[in-house]
Amino acid sequence: MRGIALLGSTGSIGRSTLKVLKRHREEFRIVTLTAGRNSGLLEAQCAEWSPRFAGLAGVSAAINGIPSGPEVLIEAATHPEVDVVVNAVVGAAGLDATLAALRAGKRVALANKETLVMAGDLVAESALEGGGEVVPVDSEHSAVLQCLAGAESPLSRLILTASGGPFREWDAERVTAATVSEALNHPTWNMGHKITVDSATLANKALEVIEAHFLFGLPYDAVEVVVHPQSIIHGFAEFCDGSVVAQLGFPTMELPILYALTHPRRLPDDGVRRFDPVAAGPLTFEPVRTDVFRAFGLGLAAGRAGGTAPAVFNAANEVAVAAFLEGRLSFGAIADVIDRVLEREGSEPVATLEAVRAADHRARVQAEEVIA
Ligand code: MG
Numbered sequence: 001m002r003g004i005a006l007l008g009s010t011g012s013i014g015r016s017t018l019k020v021l022k023r024h025r026e027e028f029r030i031v032t033l034t035a036g037r038n039s040g041l042l043e044a045q046c047a048e049w050s051p052r053f054a055g056l057a058g059v060s061a062a063i064n065g066i067p068s069g070p071e072v073l074i075e076a077a078t079h080p081e082v083d084v085v086v087n088a089v090v091g092a093a094g095l096d097a098t099l100a101a102l103r104a105g106k107r108v109a110l111a112n113k114e115t116l117v118m119a120g121d122l123v124a125e126s127a128l129e130g131g132g133e134v135v136p137v138d139s140e141h142s143a144v145l146q147c148l149a150g151a152e153s154p155l156s157r158l159i160l161t162a163s164g165g166p167f168r169e170w171d172a173e174r175v176t177a178a179t180v181s182e183a184l185n186h187p188t189w190n191m192g193h194k195i196t197v198d199s200a201t202l203a204n205k206a207l208e209v210i211e212a213h214f215l216f217g218l219p220y221d222a223v224e225v226v227v228h229p230q231s232i233i234h235g236f237a238e239f240c241d242g243s244v245v246a247q248l249g250f251p252t253m254e255l256p257i258l259y260a261l262t263h264p265r266r267l268p269d270d271g272v273r274r275f276d277p278v279a280a281g282p283l284t285f286e287p288v289r290t291d292v293f294r295a296f297g298l299g300l301a302a303g304r305a306g307g308t309a310p311a312v313f314n315a316a317n318e319v320a321v322a323a324f325l326e327g328r329l330s331f332g333a334i335a336d337v338i339d340r341v342l343e344r345e346g347s348e349p350v351a352t353l354e355a356v357r358a359a360d361h362r363a364r365v366q367a368e369e370v371i372a
Contacts, residue, residue, distance in 0.1 A: 002261070003031040003081040005106075007057075007073055007097055008088035009045055010038040012192045013111045013137065016253045017086050018045065020261075023271050028084075028261065032076035036090075039063040053079060057093065073097035078104045084261055086137070087112045090194050091318050092311075092360055095119060099353075102132030109260035111137035113211045114318075117303075118311040119356050120214030134215065135260045140208055141215055142256035143235030143247035148216075149264055151239065155216060159236040160208055161228040162288065163188045165200040168229060172292045176332030180325060188231035188251050197321045201334055202288065206299020210310050213303060220304050225296075227286040249275055294335035302342060308359035309347035315363035316341035323371050333371075341366045 004021065008014045014035070021028050030049040035042040036058030043064065046054050055072025062068050067075075070093065077085045077097040085101040086109045087094050094112035099119075101108050103126050110116065116123055116134070127133055136142050140160040148155065166185050167175045183200040184193060191199070198204035205225050212223045231251045238244045249255055250273045258269055290297045295317065302313035320337040323329035329337065341363050348355050 001026070002028050002083040003079075004028050004261075005032040005034075005076045005079060005082040005085040005101075006030060006088070007034045007076060007085065007094065008036070008090065008111075009033045010035040010041040011088055011090065012190070013086075013088035013253060013257070017088065017257050018049070020254050020258050020269075020271065023269060024258075024267060027267065031081045032079050034072050034076045034089075039066060042066065052081060057089070070096070074100045077101040077106065082106060084109055086257070086260070087115070088137070090114075090192060092118060092315065095356075098123060098134075099126045102126040102134070103130035105131040108132060108134050109137050109257070110134050111257075113138055113207050114314050116214045117207050117210045117314050118360065119351060119353065120210070120310075121351060122353055122356070123214065135263050136211070136215055137253070137256050137260045138208060138211060139251070139253065139256045140235045141212060142259055143233075144212065144216060144237050145263065146247045146259065147235065147237035147245040151237075151245075153239050153241070155218065155222075155237055156240045157222045157224065157238040158212060158216065158218065159224045159226055159238070160205065160212060161231070161233050161235060162202065162205045162225055163199065163231045164227040164229050164286070165202065167200055167292075168227065168286075170292075175292055176330065178331040180327065183324070183331060187229065193325060194318070194321055197324060197334075198317070200331070201321075202293035202296035203299055203317050203321075203334075203338075205288070206296045206303070207314065209300060210303040220300065225288055227288055228283065229286075230280065230283055232280045232283055248280070250280065295338055298335060298338050298342060302347075305347045306351075307347040307349045308345075308351050308355055309342065311351065311356045311359045312342055312345045312347070312363040313338060315360045316367045319364050319367035320371070329371055337367050337370050340370045 032053040056068040059068045084107045088111040095115040098115040302309040316338045320334040
């Protein structure tokens, strides 16, 4: 039986993970659980799963005896009975737990793409140092990993699909003025608020290109994005002879979550809707409208600049999205904030942990200034 640490247990990925684990209680057991602030749901999960340790990362004082503070993430991730850490924390807050888990030799089933974006090289170093490994939960990256299973030839190119979000067909002016409820109305995926807004701006897809660059060791020129509104094909892998392999399925996070736990094996599972090509089709593809979804291009440029630039992009985006959700910023201004902060901050060439943390902090302060 493999021991699981579930970080972010009350969010969308966390709840989906528990649904998957419920179907496979003979294979996995929950060792530790952490949530951000939702103490009520965390207590209910503890009653059902009886973890050895549970904590609330997003509050400062203990609630009903549950320990709290950001350090609970590391305690949960490095518990000796844990084999796999499912990191479903939202945003930069997930970085330390990923690094600590890898140094402790754990597999990290990574739904927290921000940690790879901020510090991809450090993640790789920590894995090498402690013998841990990163397996993506992100559906597009899981797709590519599944396409690569058993492949002996190198990948020459990969293509990530993007649903295009709720504003795929809107004109630029209408997108600029989009409301919070319009941005949260995603056509194919039901997810948390932050990633849903990132999907509407396409910042999420830029984060995913950077994530893919680090996960699969490909140069940015070899990572492409295509809009595919049906979200049936999740990723394409092209090999050196031009052959292309794709992974398909109706949109669900339960499959990539299960695969991240079992890779390179598969477990029989009847929890997801079986594929039906007629019901899934027709499948269509379009280029990304980079002129309308400017956050996408800004993210790619930050990835190519390297060093601390991706961390700056990520931090500015997090602050701008939070301000948008609070009604302090228009949808169109999210990209403006990111642009201004990237321009002011530039990039330090070497992304040490200290440099990343400092850049993240400065970018947040700058972003708040730009918004104000
Ligand atoms: Mg994704």
